[in-house]
Amino acid sequence: MLLGIDIGTTGAKTLLCDENGKVLATATAEYPLHTPFPLWSEQNPADWWRGARESIRAVIAQAGVDGRTVAGLGLTGQMHGAVFLDKNGDVIRPALLWNDQRTAAECEEITRRVGAARLIEIAGNPALTGFQAPKILWLHNHEPENYARLAQVLLPKDYIRFRLTGERATDASDAAGTLLLDLRQRDYSDTILDKLEIRREWLPRVVEGPDVTGSLLPEVAAELGLPAGLPVIAGGGDNAAAAVGTGVVRTGVVSSSIGTSGVLFAHSDNIALDPQGRLHTFCHAVPQKYHMMAVTLSAGGAFRWLRDVLEFRHADFGMRNADLRFPYDQLTAMAAAVPPGAEGLLFLPYLTGERTPHLDPLARGAFVGLTARHTTAHLIRAVMEGVVYSLRDGLDIMRGLNVPIEQIRATGGGARSALWRQMQADIYGAEVVTLSAEEGPAYGAALLAGVGMGQFASVADAVDQCVSIAGRTPSDPTTQPRYEKAYVIYCELYGMLRPSMHQLAGL
Numbered sequence: 226m227l228l229g230i231d232i233g234t235t236g237a238k239t240l241l242c243d244e245n246g247k248v249l250a251t252a253t254a255e256y257p258l259h260t261p262f263p264l265w266s267e268q269n270p271a272d273w274w275r276g277a278r279e280s281i282r283a284v285i286a287q288a289g290v291d292g293r294t295v296a297g298l299g300l301t302g303q304m305h306g307a308v309f310l311d312k313n314g315d316v317i318r319p320a321l322l323w324n325d326q327r328t329a330a331e332c333e334e335i336t337r338r339v340g341a342a343r344l345i346e347i348a349g350n351p352a353l354t355g356f357q358a359p360k361i362l363w364l365h366n367h368e369p370e371n372y373a374r375l376a377q378v379l380l381p382k383d384y385i386r387f388r389l390t391g392e393r394a395t396d397a398s399d400a401a402g403t404l405l406l407d408l409r410q411r412d413y414s415d416t417i418l419d420k421l422e423i424r425r426e427w428l429p430r431v432v433e434g435p436d437v438t439g440s441l442l443p444e445v446a447a448e449l450g451l452p453a454g455l456p457v458i459a460g461g462g463d464n465a466a467a468a469v470g471t472g473v474v475r476t477g478v479v480s481s482s483i484g485t486s487g488v489l490f491a492h493s494d495n496i497a498l499d500p501q502g503r504l505h506t507f508c509h510a511v512p513q514k515y516h517m518m519a520v521t522l523s524a525g526g527a528f529r530w531l532r533d534v535l536e537f538r539h540a541d542f543g544m545r546n547a548d549l550r551f552p553y554d555q556l557t558a559m560a561a562a563v564p565p566g567a568e569g570l571l572f573l574p575y576l577t578g579e580r581t582p583h584l585d586p587l588a589r590g591a592f593v594g595l596t597a598r599h600t601t602a603h604l605i606r607a608v609m610e611g612v613v614y615s616l617r618d619g620l621d622i623m624r625g626l627n628v629p630i631e632q633i634r635a636t637g638g639g640a641r642s643a644l645w646r647q648m649q650a651d652i653y654g655a656e657v658v659t660l661s662a663e664e665g666p667a668y669g670a671a672l673l674a675g676v677g678m679g680q681f682a683s684v685a686d687a688v689d690q691c692v693s694i695a696g697r698t699p700s701d702p703t704t705q706p707r708y709e710k711a712y713v714i715y716c717e718l719y720g721m722l723r724p725s726m727h728q729l730a731g732l
Contacts, residue, residue, distance in 0.1 A: 256272035386438060557645070573593070
């Protein structure tokens with residue numbers, strides 16, 4: 226049996242599967258997120274450690290198996306976070322997370338020190354507030370007493386590895402999100418480290434996703450009911466591990482995930498860099514491979530926003546004496562009654578700024594084209610279509626960089642909605658497939674553990690044995706031209722509205 230542990234933003238999820246990849250049980254232990262000041266986002270690493278242990282014990286109990294028969298454990302989790310440790314391995318302060326926005330000045334400092342073009346050439350990305358490197362500079366600039374104690378910097382999942390094994394290690398996919406990695410060497414860049422005055426000895430060693438990084442400490446094994454010396458596999462960052470779990474491990478395969486955010490993830494055998502930094506380029510959890518990623522910040526989040534502001538009473542659904550927001554299936558049923566293109570209504574889904582392609586934290590959402598004819602149903606459809614248009618922006622950049630796109634796999638909430646699947650197929654202009662099961666990053670971490678333990682010959686072999694296609698949604702040739710016309714107008718709107726967006730952000 227194999228364990229996969231995902232140290233997510235809302236909780237730790239542990240998954241147990243057998244040697245053939247069949248999922249036996251999953252369990253999640255939640256923990257809080259703290260925002261002590263505007264733009265700050267922090268968590269206590271002790272909460273991750275508690276959540277990991279609770280979810281491991283729970284998943285073993287749910288499966289009704291002997292935990293001592295587990296053969297390997299893989300790790301994944303939220304990327305980019307910074308866990309600061311002193312020389313004794315104790316946490317210095319709460320961890321800064323991927324969605325923490327306090328480091329804008331440090332990003333400018335990194336760009337000045339390294340150079341914008343040089344940074345993309347080496348690390349594959351511009352300096353963005355989410356990455357780990359600006360968090361280290363922030364500690365230096367704002368908490369010098371804590372910085373003076375600094376001896377180790379770990380990513381979230383790698384702090385759990387440290388507690389499980391006593392070892393400091395990370396994998397190339399997660400390390401690529403620090404902004405400190407030389408993508409070609411798959412090791413830290415001396416140039417960036419020197420420019421930022423960050424010591425190499427602070428950082429964990431970098432290995433490949435299926436590599437063994439250490440073994441379970443005897444006292445931890447005894448507490449969790451797992452075998453002493455259980456191998457702990459490197460794993461991957463959450464997006465890379467999720468890609469393994471959904472089979473995006475070969476050139477030509479792309480995943481389109483609509484969750485709170487939207488992510489397009491493309492496997493690549495070689496590095497493909499966007500000189501403008503609109504796309505992320507990272508190492509993959511597949512050894513010596515890479516991936517490109519486009520991110521829409523408010524995807525399902527925009528859909529939820531609309532749901533939350535459209536508050537109606539239960540009486541609207543034949544019920545009484547209670548308040549209710551529209552259920553999601555009711556929203557999509559209303560949207561399905563509206564023709565594609567929402568009769569000339571467009572939505573820009575920039576409710577929390579935008580990543581791809583604009584890299585603009587001050588971008589704002591907008592409905593454009595409203596008329597007296599438009600109804601709630603039109604608003605719903607326009608929001609859904611606007612999210613897919615935003616993802617299409619990233620897909621077109623990939624195509625412009627000659628990234629092969631032969632199959633698109635829908636995942637997340639956008640895969641469970643027949644309407645959203647059809648929208649993706651029509652707006653992307655490509656067939657969209659769904660999978661027989663989707664278990665998220667924890668499943669990919671478990672499969673990587675299986676590769677590391679020799680139960681699968683390679684990551685591709687693990688995918689071939691364990692991941693299968695359940696459905697196919699072809700694009701509609703009668704609808705696609707209508708979307709193409711609307712998309713051209715959509716692409717023009719940001720440039721025209723940007724000055725107004727920035728002025729409004731300053732009010």
